[in-house]
Amino acid sequence: MLFTPHDLTDAELELQREVREFLAAELPRGTFRPALGMGAPRDRAFSGKLAERGWIGMALPARYGGHDRSAVDRFVVSEELLRWGAPLGHHWVADRQTGPTINRFGSEEQKRRFLPAICRGELSFAIGMSEPEAGSDLAAVRTRASRVDGGWVVNGTKVWTSGAHESDWFVVLCRTGDAPEDRHAGLSQLIVDLRCDGLTIRPIPFLSGHRDFNEVVLEDVYVPDELVLGEIGGGWAQNTSELAHERGGPERWLSSYLLLEELMRWRPELFGAERGGLVLGAAVARLWAMRRLSLSVARMIDSGEAPAVQSALVKEMATRFEQDLVVSLQELIALEPVSDGDSLFERLLFEAVLSGPSFTIRGGTNEILRSVAAKGLSAL
């Protein structure tokens, strides 16, 4: 069996209640523009308030400003933030993956330098993995770090770097070895200041015109030895471990959830009728069960396992559901989305149609996820 069933404990249910109360008080419905999942806008002040409650860097050690809590606690908090449509963009990447990665592989000095600021909701990170010639085939990265006195000089280009223009740092996967015969052994991760000399950030507007993606060009960027993350040559294994945190969480099944809730609020009569009831019932059943699979992944992370196969199975299935839900709702309500629609549902639908294709691409395409998952099916 790949997934072990788990429920939330009483303490975790208490945390869920606290987060719900916080959101109802801090961001009452109707007073803010909710977002679709993890593509939410940045709001430093909001991230700061979450940090005050101890809800950023929850699973990080208290001695580095964290809270010695668990991946499941983080699951509970991020689930509630996502389904509320809260502006979690500022701390999202740092909280989900960079913090845990620095905690696992970073030096003592790096932990002291970065983790407390992440946990205060101050530092924002971007992801420096993809390149023009290295998308799904991540081991094909060409960005190269060359040895110089006291550090490394980096040259190369990263693309699809979400939020690089608004973030403070990014972790760059690059080539430090010369061994072309082993594409994995020569890779390393560097922590790079997005404001440093030699670094140029250019927007790559989304098809909607929205700015999020960037191209980040590194020209002779100097990175001191103390910002090498983990081992030189250990980049591939570290990056793989980081991806396990990036996959399988609630953000993979909640991207279009608010459409359903808002359509129920706006046009409740649709769901009292037979067709709407069928769509609603099928969606609720699937969300309920996928959530339990996702919770099982978080428990595995807490028990020290690396649930790469399970995360891939969940993400591949759940992101397809996110898209299917948009289609089902479009079929339920005859409506051509226009910008600045009168209802929140219309505005969210407009956004969901335009951003929908990304659900099954970001964080590893579904085709790659199937390959990852297929390797572990003997454990069924």
Added chain:
Amino acid sequence: MNDWLLIDGARRLLGETCTHEAVQAAERDGWSASIWDALSASGYSELAGIEPGDALAVLRVAGEHAAPVPLAEATLAGWLLGEAIEGPVSVLAPDGAGELSLEDGLLSGTARRVPWGRAVDRVVAVIDGQAVLIRTAVATSLERRTNLAGEPRDTLVFDRAPVERAKPPACELMERGALTRVALMAGALGAMARLTVRYAAERRQFGRPIAGFQAVQQHLVSLAQDASLVAMAAERAARARTFFEIAAAKQLASRAALTATRAAHQVHGAMGMTQEYPLHHLSRRLWAWRSEYGDEQLWAGRLGAAVARAGADSLYPAIAGGSTVI
């Protein structure tokens, strides 16, 4: 916590008795006395007497082995009457009981799709709010029919036949019936996924195992997803035994019966279409169980109606909390 001794015992016993040949023979003969007797002798015909979660865990094992015996019916009958019933006993699903009437303790009309009607001693039906127990021997006629899996689903006609017992049912038949099918289906889906993964690793074409082809891997992954999703839902439903969890689990299981069988058959190619290869024991049962006690549409409708009544503010709490909210 499940009783693992009991479940392991069932796995061993069913593994020994429900061989490909035995399941095949049960279909041909309409009954397998040897499998039923072996299960009865070990007490598995009285699952209603144990903790329901354990009983459902045994049914899941029965589903894995495509056990061609009314184990789910015996359990359900015991739950409905709140007592153990001697001999093989079946249960009439609500949609097969519409033409029956009860008057002064006498049963008249037609009972449709009676599981193993020809082989069981007794049948439990719920009529006008009463769970009644009746001997099959008093039926005036019996017409042999089968479901998609070749399991007996017979038509029995009664004419003012005296019932042995009539009392208010101790549980809700539609929900409990669906719960037994969810357990069977979770078992069958898991077994089907394992069988298919194994076949893809062994079957070679173009000089390599077909599991190495991405197009085939896609089917294996979707099969594993369906099996995992339903297993998770079935486990929760077996513990909760409440409307929300049962409705959601049966909706998912019935839906998976369509998608997972399609993927499994595609991987197996022509071999999967033969009687000699065991895939059909699982796929045909999944198709049959999909419809029994409500298919994916029926349960989506019921669940959707309940969630819609609760309103938008309760939507996410229900997804996370299930029957604690709805």
